[in-house]
Amino acid sequence: MKTVCRACMHQCSLKPEQRGICKARKNEGGKIICENYGQVTSLSLDPIEKKPLKMFRQGSQILSVGSYGCNLRCPFCQNHEISMAFKRNDSQTVETVFISPQALAEEAKKCARSMENIGVAFTYNEPLVGWEYVRDTAKLVKDMGMVNVLVTNGTASREVLEEILPYVDAMNIDLKAFTGETYQKYGGDLESVKEFIVRSAGSCHVELTTLIVPGENDAAKEMEEEARWIASVEESVGRKLPLHVTRFFPRYHMRDREATEVQRVYELAKKAREYLSYVFVGNC
Template sequence: MQAPLVDTVPGRYWHRLDDGRIQCDVCPRYCKLAEGQRGLCFVRARQNDQMVLTTWGRSSGFCIDPVEKKPLNHFLPGSPVLSFGTAGCNLTCKFCQNHEISKARQMDAVGSLATPDMIVQTAKQWGCSSVAFTYNDPVIFLEYAVDVAKACRAAGIKTIAVTAGYIGKDARAEFFRHMDAANVDLKGFTEAFYHKLCSAHLDDVLETLIYLKRETGVWFELTNLVIPGENDSDGEFDAMTRWIMANLGPDEPVHFSAFHPDWKMMDTPQTPAQTLIRAREIALKNGLRYVYVGNVHDHAASSTYCHNCHTRLIGRDWYELSDWKLDAHGNCTECGIACAGVFGPKPGQWGRKRQPVRLSAARQ
């Protein structure tokens, strides 16, 4: 069988160093490469004396998910989203729950040909309101993600970035200019956590969050994967949510999600549901209005409530919507107060289905 085509395109955001190497400036890792070397992300490389992206138009597979799975609870609730990723990552998280993709070091992990036009046509065929870059971080395939986002926007389809927010200053301006929504993984709230488990720096992520809030119109929500013994103290929950309140405001949705043993942390126990409830209570006490738990079944703590009259605005049973008490403008039907987010005139009906799809039909 013939090997799938590898699409290599010129990369952006790099410069030459005096010692003859070139430096990648897409993320704060700033990999410095000699000819033939790849960055830590694996997909950005130096070839023919320039930076290139080696996975343009290549995907590890496509699936239609409920948008709540990203997770986004305030962005077109109930709608289907066409989700895909490529390979590689610019972080080294020892707890990665998509490590088969994000840590892949073989191009056969991204064997599916997926041009922007094919992605748009497939999203249309399945009635998807949006396309999500997920499973691995789209920051590392910026050029490809931007090309897909441009094609989607021209077709009236939204784009979502599921990202750790570890991106350089100039690159993030272009990247987020083309995104409609994002879920940013705020992995912990100490430099020690980021250094020990992710080989990264907390301040760079916080900088991205402040940028998103102050400089863009991107709707974004935060996810904190709670890992027993690593980032699950009351003090850390308190410091994190106080920072969010002060810098991003009370309307910033936060998802506290349960860890399950994976990759290099198989000996770490699963997060108790009560830990997530405790984190949620601390966040609510600190003034945040929309706080959720994830990866556990908790109808009450997964639902959205009016911050004024406390009416349950959107009920969620896993990813299935139940209650819907928002008017066509996203206001509470009981008291008229707006719920923060991006809402359609009525909820989507996709439910909790997860539908793998092939893009070959898009060629017809």
């Protein structure tokens, strides 16, 4: 008997023992389980600016944690070694260490005392394919007086978003393109991401990132449409949304093209500034 996973827009209908597109969620005995719960692939104390967040707790350090799995298939993924990893029978294609929510929160508190850490950032892979771990850990982090940051592709379902929003202080959301066709190529849905951004921006600090990939999303018209839409969101939620316009480097399945020209990144950032107050250039 199939069971529907409602974690994201894919709504995977899974047979017993079958995993979803994200490779992190599974039908086990008729119940969808979070198979990557607490399975940590990466743990590092990072500057908050690396998330990237430019207008939230500048100069701070934050304990960054990631697992494995993602519900998109971006051919330029910078973390494909873990985002595209999954379990094969009883073995995994990436090494993990189990860290419980309590243990992670306590480690964050320890780093707060010794290295002025401000909290936990859920990042590296797509955190919300394992949203239960994000929720459970974030609650504890909040209770300890620290902050939670989410770095996400913004494709989680509204149900999942409402579960985690009370505990999230800031997000960086990838806005990978501004056409439905491009999102379909990556296995996503632009309208779902736009809805996610609007709801999140009404609840916490949100910054957006668009990676400029040659031949994919580097048209001035597309950037203009994106910036105009972000400006309309700013007006509706009553707060500014910083946009990071970043340079692509050949990665994963996109090693067939050159890095984005620096001048092009600056040109698109300039176009975005016609509508937005805070536009930052990255990877240049």
